[in-house]
Amino acid sequence: MSTLCKHHIPCPICGSADCHELYPDTLGDRLPDFDYDFSPSHRQSFRTVRCEHCGHGYSSPLPADLYANYVDVEDKEYMRNREQRRMTAVKVLSVIRRFKPGGALLDVGCATGDFLDVARESYDAEGLELSKWAADVASRTGAHIYRQRLSDMPENERYDVVTLWGVIEHFETPQVEIAGINRLLKYGGLLCLWTGDLDSWVARFLGKRWWYVQGQHIQMFTMHSLEKLMQENGFVKKEMSRYPYVMSLRSIAKSLSRYKAIGTLASLLLDNSLLGDVRITLKLPGEMFGIFEKVAPAGKM
Numbered sequence: 001m002s003t004l005c006k007h008h009i010p011c012p013i014c015g016s017a018d019c020h021e022l023y024p025d026t027l028g029d030r031l032p033d034f035d036y037d038f039s040p041s042h043r044q045s046f047r048t049v050r051c052e053h054c055g056h057g058y059s060s061p062l063p064a065d066l067y068a069n070y071v072d073v074e075d076k077e078y079m080r081n082r083e084q085r086r087m088t089a090v091k092v093l094s095v096i097r098r099f100k101p102g103g104a105l106l107d108v109g110c111a112t113g114d115f116l117d118v119a120r121e122s123y124d125a126e127g128l129e130l131s132k133w134a135a136d137v138a139s140r141t142g143a144h145i146y147r148q149r150l151s152d153m154p155e156n157e158r159y160d161v162v163t164l165w166g167v168i169e170h171f172e173t174p175q176v177e178i179a180g181i182n183r184l185l186k187y188g189g190l191l192c193l194w195t196g197d198l199d200s201w202v203a204r205f206l207g208k209r210w211w212y213v214q215g216q217h218i219q220m221f222t223m224h225s226l227e228k229l230m231q232e233n234g235f236v237k238k239e240m241s242r243y244p245y246v247m248s249l250r251s252i253a254k255s256l257s258r259y260k261a262i263g264t265l266a267s268l269l270l271d272n273s274l275l276g277d278v279r280i281t282l283k284l285p286g287e288m289f290g291i292f293e294k295v296a297p298a299g300k301m
């Protein structure tokens with residue numbers, strides 16, 4: 001009956017095979033959900049392990065070419081929160097502009113293009129997106145959208161800024177992808193990203209109930225494993241802070257739906273009230289917002 005052939009993999013950051021299990025496999029023979037509906041199946045994940053050597057968390061064993069069918073993914077639920085993603089983009093871009101006020105920008109994994117659309121006000125911005133549906137929506141911003149894998153991009157030191165918003169935790173081989181991004185950037189160019197911190201108190205406190213534990217998230221960085229990856233690929237850290245995430249109270253209630261009692265209470269209070277439209281900026285512990293600068297070609301440090 002099983003059709004999924006999974007392979008054990010060494011640590012994607014340091015190569016060590018020594019690890020211990022953090023969370024067991026709850027997917028079994030299924031592939032993970034690739035949307036954001038926060039349903040119970042959305043929370044099922046591959047076995048997650050933690051490297052004994054560098055502390056990085058990652059999924060192992062994994063099926064080969066996990067994202068082969070990602071091109072067909074549609075996520076209509078994702079469209080509901082466009083405005084709050086645009087407001088988040090305004091806050092994030094105000095930080096990036098302090099380091100690099102203009103130039104060519106590539107948003108890798110640009111989804112429906114909400115960040116891209118705001119970024120175009122300051123940058124000559126392009127996107128890369130594999131989901132055909134999301135790339136079609138993003139194209140309506142007028143920005144050019146590459147519908148190809150990062151590894152198929154021409155490596156020509158063309159960009160001043162490359163951004164990865166909630167994307168690096170999906171990479172199957174982060175050393176390869178980050179080296180590829182290095183080659184796309186000019187010297188002095190910026191790699192800006194947002195991802196979770198497995199060492200944060202919130203990740204430790206919630207354990208397998210931490211919101212980053214999803215089948216589609218196969219890398220779980222710590223500040224140490226992220227900085228190690230960046231240093232080895234020719235980047236230096238410029239800034240590390242908490243990601244400023246604008247959310248309506250209704251969206252917060254939706255996200256909390258994975259925590260049964262508090263989620264039910266929040267939905268009862270907010271689903272049908274005007275209060276649900278109130279937006280606030282969250283800077284949650286464990287949400288890393290990193291800005292790194294390219295100082296040398298990959299592998300030449």
Ligand SMILES: [Zn+2]
Pocket residue numbers: 011012013014015016051052053054055056
């Ligand atoms: Zn490791």
